[in-house]
Amino acid sequence: MTAAKPRYQELKDYIIEKISSGELQPSDRVPSENELVEAKSVSRMTANRALRELTDEGYVERVAGRGTFVSDYRSRSDLLELKSIADEVAARGGRHSSRVVRQSLQHARGEIAKALHVEQGSDVFHLLLVHSEDGAPIQVEDRYVLSSFAPGCLEQDFDRITPSAYLTGVAPFQEAEQVVRASIPNSAIRRQLEMNDGEACLVVMRRTWSDGRPVTFARLHHPGSRYELTGYYTPPGTSRTAPADVVQLENLSQ
Amino acid sequence: MTAAKPRYQELKDYIIEKISSGELQPSDRVPSENELVEAKSVSRMTANRALRELTDEGYVERVAGRGTFVSDYRSRSDLLELKSIADEVAARGGRHSSRVVRQSLQHARGEIAKALHVEQGSDVFHLLLVHSEDGAPIQVEDRYVLSSFAPGCLEQDFDRITPSAYLTGVAPFQEAEQVVRASIPNSAIRRQLEMNDGEACLVVMRRTWSDGRPVTFARLHHPGSRYELTGYYTPPGTSRTAPADVVQLENLSQ
DNA sequence: TCATCCAAGTTGTATATACAGGCTAGACCA
DNA sequence: TGGTCTAGCCTGTATATACAACTTGGATGA
Numbered sequence: 001m002t003a004a005k006p007r008y009q010e011l012k013d014y015i016i017e018k019i020s021s022g023e024l025q026p027s028d029r030v031p032s033e034n035e036l037v038e039a040k041s042v043s044r045m046t047a048n049r050a051l052r053e054l055t056d057e058g059y060v061e062r063v064a065g066r067g068t069f070v071s072d073y074r075s076r077s078d079l080l081e082l083k084s085i086a087d088e089v090a091a092r093g094g095r096h097s098s099r100v101v102r103q104s105l106q107h108a109r110g111e112i113a114k115a116l117h118v119e120q121g122s123d124v125f126h127l128l129l130v131h132s133e134d135g136a137p138i139q140v141e142d143r144y145v146l147s148s149f150a151p152g153c154l155e156q157d158f159d160r161i162t163p164s165a166y167l168t169g170v171a172p173f174q175e176a177e178q179v180v181r182a183s184i185p186n187s188a189i190r191r192q193l194e195m196n197d198g199e200a201c202l203v204v205m206r207r208t209w210s211d212g213r214p215v216t217f218a219r220l221h222h223p224g225s226r227y228e229l230t231g232y233y234t235p236p237g238t239s240r241t242a243p244a245d246v247v248q249l250e251n252l253s254q
Numbered sequence: 255m256t257a258a259k260p261r262y263q264e265l266k267d268y269i270i271e272k273i274s275s276g277e278l279q280p281s282d283r284v285p286s287e288n289e290l291v292e293a294k295s296v297s298r299m300t301a302n303r304a305l306r307e308l309t310d311e312g313y314v315e316r317v318a319g320r321g322t323f324v325s326d327y328r329s330r331s332d333l334l335e336l337k338s339i340a341d342e343v344a345a346r347g348g349r350h351s352s353r354v355v356r357q358s359l360q361h362a363r364g365e366i367a368k369a370l371h372v373e374q375g376s377d378v379f380h381l382l383l384v385h386s387e388d389g390a391p392i393q394v395e396d397r398y399v400l401s402s403f404a405p406g407c408l409e410q411d412f413d414r415i416t417p418s419a420y421l422t423g424v425a426p427f428q429e430a431e432q433v434v435r436a437s438i439p440n441s442a443i444r445r446q447l448e449m450n451d452g453e454a455c456l457v458v459m460r461r462t463w464s465d466g467r468p469v470t471f472a473r474l475h476h477p478g479s480r481y482e483l484t485g486y487y488t489p490p491g492t493s494r495t496a497p498a499d500v501v502q503l504e505n506l507s508q
Numbered sequence: 509t510c511a512t513c514c515a516a517g518t519t520g521t522a523t524a525t526a527c528a529g530g531c532t533a534g535a536c537c538a
Numbered sequence: 539t540g541g542t543c544t545a546g547c548c549t550g551t552a553t554a555t556a557c558a559a560c561t562t563g564g565a566t567g568a
Contacts, residue, residue: 065531200454319561
């Protein structure tokens with residue numbers, strides 16, 4: 001059952017566990033190679049490989065002569081990173097707030113049941129929230145959650161913690177699909193987002209997997225005039241250095 | 255000047271060169287670790303590291319007992335991969351066609367000059383194309399190209415080869431920024447895309463860098479009802495196995 | 509002829525060792 | 539006091555060696 005893990009992988013898991021449990025905070029010092037050699041009875045090359053791969057994967061940063069340190073989560077991947085809307089707003093220096101419109105148990109209808117791989121009519125949690133930045137609504141989050149995945153979903157205070165943050169806490173997600181499209185939203189969403197007539201809406205549909213099954217599905221509606229998705233891409237094998245001067249492309253939209 | 259490269263990096267460059275020059279085609283066999291040991295006078299561990307990193311970066315695939323093989327480019331990254339619209343259409347089994355609306359040299363106005371890092375009024379190429387899938391317009395490509403980057407831009411027949419494919423041939427791009435937003439397009443674009451009133455438009459603004467400078471900037475307009483961007487995400491350190499059953503999320507849009 | 513087995517080549521991992529170079533705290537000296 | 543220097547720790551790389559597991563083709567035998 002338990003596939004024999006390579007020792008470098010055990011070491012990686014050991015460090016990742018310390019990071020994701022919060023025992024090691026960003027910029028904290030990670031055990032050095034030699035410390036791992038003593039503590040875990042491995043050779044230095046094995047410890048080196050573990051730490052080197054964690055570096056490639058963005059978990060830690062290494063400085064020759066000083067040591068290895070937990071990297072700041074925010075600096076990881078800017079590309080389609082599935083960060084919560086709250087972090088996104090905070091990163092811009094804005095003030096995030098959210099309002100819960102609906103938080104209920106309901107029967108999964110056709111499309112939702114299909115997306116979550118449950119029988120028609122099964123119980124799923126339904127969350128509907130409006131997120132705002134400095135008071136202006138910026139996202140309507142229409143989310144369905146597998147009830148068996150997060151049984152405490154109805155008791156959560158989602159004014160305080162975003163569903164995304166809560167769900168990530170229940171279990172780390174492993175895979176996500178995302179579809180982005182533009183549409184003209186219906187009047188309910190239009191009203192929630194305080195949108196003008198003739199304004200378009202950027203819709204992100206996101207389904208998240210954990211432990212091999214889909215656990216949550218969300219439609220995220222954003223007002224076209226106040227929201228955009230940014231991405232940054234480098235082909236495999238090239239350095240990840242961002243261009244020194246990144247012009248704000250937003251100014252270029254017509 | 256020439257920073258002393260690590261030997262594993264020299265090996266990687268050596269293999270990458272063989273791949274990008276076409277000497278090694280997808281699914282071709284790459285020299286084994288032991289062959290590299292002999293040919294390049296390195297230790298097997300060094301050859302192993304080079305090939306292992308090329309695996310992580312998607313260049314090659316390795317099978318214990320068989321060997322190392324150049325991986326098929328198309329299987330690399332499905333996430334925000336900057337594939338050309340023609341490939342995208344072809345992958346769906348559709349028939350791609352395009353019509354050149356404008357192909358001219360013109361003076362860079364404010365925003366364009368800023369995006370391409372050139373003086374106001376400098377000459378840049380301007381391309382305007384309409385791409386169609388099975389006869390239905392699916393993208394308006396409004397592109398500006400640094401004239402010094404691709405001097406032959408006006409002579410190209412862009413009905414035959416897409417600007418994206420042509421430019422990639424001139425020099426491989428190295429970095430790209432991309433901003434996605436929803437908007438209601440102006441009437442000209444509306445007409446080109448044969449869009450209904452009240453239909454939204456997904457706009458991708460993409461700036462591509464080569465050799466440290468921006469070389470082309472494009473606005474790609476897509477009709478909201480006929481186009482979507484898909485993405486797939488796995489956090490660092492987890493396997494890249496796609497969920498076995500990927501429901502078409504498109505059906506879920508409202 | 510057909511099935512089986514095995515040797516050789518390949519990748520995957522692990523270890524011990526070595527040297528180079530970066531960084532820092534504390535010793536040392538003027 | 540203030541500057542300099544160095545010992546010690548750290549990462550980065552490179553090598554030689556070893557064993558395990560997988561794959562394939564050819565030898566072997568029924």
